[in-house]
Amino acid sequence: MAENYKHLAIEKAKAAIKEHNDDFLLRVINDLYAADIAGVMDELSPAKARYISSLLNKEEATDVLMELEDDVRERLLSLYSTSDCCLAKNC
Numbered sequence: 001m002a003e004n005y006k007h008l009a010i011e012k013a014k015a016a017i018k019e020h021n022d023d024f025l026l027r028v029i030n031d032l033y034a035a036d037i038a039g040v041m042d043e044l045s046p047a048k049a050r051y052i053s054s055l056l057n058k059e060e061a062t063d064v065l066m067e068l069e070d071d072v073r074e075r076l077l078s079l080y081s082t083s084d085c086c087l088a089k090n091c
Contacts, residue, residue: 006036006039006040006043009028009032009036009040010040010043010044012024012028013025013028013040013044013048013052014044014048016028017044017048017051017052022055025052025055026055029052029055029056029060034060034063034064034066034067035067037052037056037060037064037067038064038065038067038068038069039067040052041053041064041068041072041076042068042069042072046072046075046076046078046079047079049068049072049075049076050076050079050080053065053076065077
């Protein structure tokens with residue numbers, strides 16, 4: 001993703017999260033590859049990254065999770081309880 005576009009996407013994502021504008025976030029997310037979504041999430045706080053991940057379906061969330069920087073993935077996963085992870089896996 002071009003650096004200017006990435007910066008714009010991050011700023012728009014932050015504003016949409018603050019306003020709970022899920023429709024906008026979903027439109028943006030649907031236009032991005034998993035690596036691009038991860039690139040945006042890498043720049044957000046763990047709570048904001050979790051908010052975005054909550055909008056993804058299981059397959060998309062898995063793809064994005066694998067694209068995140070290791071430290072970001074660990075911080076994001078630490079926000080989920082064991083039962084949340086079990087539900088995602090259909091335990």
